[in-house]
Amino acid sequence: MANHSFTAPSTGAIQLWSGTIIPTTRDAPTDAESPSHILLSRSGYVRKLGAGIYDYLPLATRVLRKISQIVRQEMDAAGSSELLLPALLPIELYAGTKRDLDYGDLLFKVTDRKQGIYALGPTHEEPITELAKAAITSYKQLPVSLYQIQTKFRDEARPRSGILRGREFIMKDAYSFHLDIDGPGGLNETYDKMFAAYTSIFNRCGLDFTAVEAEAGPIGGSASHEFMVNADSGEDTILKCPASNYAANVEKCEIGPRPAPSKGYFAGDPSGALDEVHTPNCPGIEEVAKLTKVKPQNMLKSVLFAVRSSPEDLAKSGQEYILAVVRGDHDVNEGKVRQAASVKSIELADPAKAAALGFAIGFISPRAAVGKKGVLLLVDRDAALGYDDAANKPRFWMTGADKKDYHAKHFNWQRDLGTDPLAATPHNPTTHPAGNLKATNNNLIVADVRNALAGDPSPRATGSTLITGRGIEVGHIFKLGTKYSDAMGMSILDDKQTKRSVIMGCYGIGVSRTMAASVEQNHDPDGIIWPTPIAPYHVIITTLSPSHMTVARDLATQLSTLGVDVLIDDRDERPGVKFKDADLIGIPIRLTIGDKALAEHAVEFKPRKSKDKPVNVPLTQVVARTIETLST
């Protein structure tokens, strides 16, 4: 009889192992390196079909469905409605945004029989905007938020780490449309709701994660957050302040106020005469360090960027190149360079063009910027020193000699940079240690332009220092602004009958990546350990003899009625094989039915994550015990 009640209790699944395919293996394919790839392959969840292309077998499909259901519930609760857009997109759709070019080879393209070119959607800003243009005709319909869960395609240069970075993957993407940024119905309101929804999604998935600030969008402020599953094997480095809630990725992480040098920036006597050293074939800091035995922290790293700007911008700023200088053991942060220089877009300078201007790439010193029009010298605080306060003596620097295959020792900012542009620099800027220092002729700026490191001062809590961790990005929320609506002509009349560009936000979750990230975070040498909410089954009943099937079925039925998903290992295998496989596939609770326990009218009870020996639980209590354990 069909149950027409809207409140029908959900019934758990009962699956016989013998009735599905769970091809576990002792050895993982040679390709597999990361824990998630090895374990998901060995335990029969996924199988590789091509580079970055995977079959999702029944167990994986159940996990993906569970993650998707949690995502759906939270997205729905946040007021977003689900739709489904095509994955196959006519290339003409990108005419307005030029993203087919920006994406470049990352965009999968296919040709139809009429030689028409199509893209396989990597994300769906264009089609959703196209749809919204047609469907949203009045400001009274705003705000609105839409999402879908769908297979996405990216022609990755190098797919890797199994499911973590495939060419085909499952993603939830959501888009919101607004008339305003602030206030009721504004972008910020939805963004905050999405932040809360994401927090609750990953909490409900049972994952340990960190929400980090990411590269700011066109609107500025903290316009973007990434949700990172904490895992040592993660590809991304994140920085956290233990004293405040601040967390950010390397690209974004600010550095708190660093103590200003006692004598002022650049000030200090030379540590010796400027000596040239022959350093053949040593363009990099490490090679030079090896050859000369000078530590990287005593070197200056000079990186030349070309400013990508329109002719109008160029006329205004006059900047064509930026020479960024950081300590040899530090890394230049492009975003910070852009920000400090107040330019929108930069790229590493073309070596040939740079050489024509007199920059010997690999052997550049700050002196190379002196006297050159249109070149901004941008020096990191830790590099702009003339005196070593800790050692109480002049600061020793090694730098390039501005000619191929030579470096120079005893570089001194005041002596060797000359009066231009240094003379125009305030020498005692200690009053604003966090602000940027700008030379009056605009040719030199001292600022924070390097990547943050563990141990750097926190930007949010005085006295606290940053710590680092590794993470896997599983979610990203972003304030898009009017980028797509402008490019595709989506505007709308407001209540004052003024034409307004629609403001958008976009919000993504890597569903298949979340599955893999969970394995990266939760496994042991025996196999996967699923968090209960996303486990393919909650309970595995391991029978040690065919005669135990009656008890197994009875238990499974009781559990199923209470909403528990049960897998019964009914195979005619030796116990050892069954135990190994149960551990491998990572079901949260194993109930073993064997003669020993059965003699006491009991079954063995063992949570997967527990290191303890299994305990006997009476048949009459085991259901309650299971529910209790699953609920905590």
Added chain:
RNA sequence: CGGGGCGUAGCGCAGCUUGGUAGCGCGUCUGGUUCGGGACCAGAAGGUCGGAGGUUCAAAUCCUCUCGCCCCGACCA
């Protein structure tokens, strides 16, 4: 795209240097003995050696081209 490496049975690998009728372990199938942490014995099935061309009496092996795959880097939500 640069550098390195690998394609031999479902999975893991040997054989290639020095050409001569393709092998091992795991898994699978049959029979038997076993049965609480990946059992044992006996037997069996399963491979156009990634593909194409070339050299040779003879090619998994040597040569050329090609396709696929992995790792490091560049790039990347």
